[in-house]
Amino acid sequence: MKNVGPRATIRNASSPGFTVMELAVAVAVLGSTLAVAIPTFVRDMKSSRFVEPTLGLTAIAEGAVAYAGGHGTQATLILAYPRSVGLTPSTPPRGRLAADPPGTWSDPTWQALHFPTTTSGFAFADDDPHAFSFAFESALANARSSFIARACGDLDGDGARSTFEVRGHDTQSEGAVIEPGMYVEAPLE
Numbered sequence: 001m002k003n004v005g006p007r008a009t010i011r012n013a014s015s016p017g018f019t020v021m022e023l024a025v026a027v028a029v030l031g032s033t034l035a036v037a038i039p040t041f042v043r044d045m046k047s048s049r050f051v052e053p054t055l056g057l058t059a060i061a062e063g064a065v066a067y068a069g070g071h072g073t074q075a076t077l078i079l080a081y082p083r084s085v086g087l088t089p090s091t092p093p094r095g096r097l098a099a100d101p102p103g104t105w106s107d108p109t110w111q112a113l114h115f116p117t118t119t120s121g122f123a124f125a126d127d128d129p130h131a132f133s134f135a136f137e138s139a140l141a142n143a144r145s146s147f148i149a150r151a152c153g154d155l156d157g158d159g160a161r162s163t164f165e166v167r168g169h170d171t172q173s174e175g176a177v178i179e180p181g182m183y184v185e186a187p188l189e
Helices: 020-048 051-069 108-112
Strands: 085-088 132-141 144-153 162-171 175-178 183-185
Touching: 051 132, 051 144, 051 162, 051 175, 085 108
Parallel strands: none
Antiparallel strands: 085 132, 132 144, 144 162, 162 175, 162 183
16 A cells, blocks of 8 residues: 555545545535525515515506696696505404405505506505505695605514605696605615
């Protein structure tokens, strides 16, 4: 037998196997891969929770701006938004996806905003499960009308809610606009 050093192991070609060093390297590579992959997977799962409220609020805001384009007040020449409607469904699902009973989205405001069935790529029907409830608040003030579109969800079922808001307004000089940015409170609650 040839002496190849104190740490080397000579294997017999007829008995395949792994040396301690090969196993240590394999465990180190697997551990490093998992150390990178698991936090990335968890972050991606959490960020996917933002898709429903982000797309939903964008669809509501776009619907409000489109509605305002055809519904102004004669006295002030300010555009009007549909009337306010509370959270729909009235209680967000707690820690799960839930489907709505038929007719949940039949309120005239949701119909005027073409929500939740929209042309912007976001849609769910009464029987499609979702994690958020949506609300629309509108106000007509002197020389300016405004709206707030809100999404609320209880993603982990603990009673604390994540809230997302998009705002818009109309003035004689600007017309109907969606304000930049999104208000987010307790996104990971």
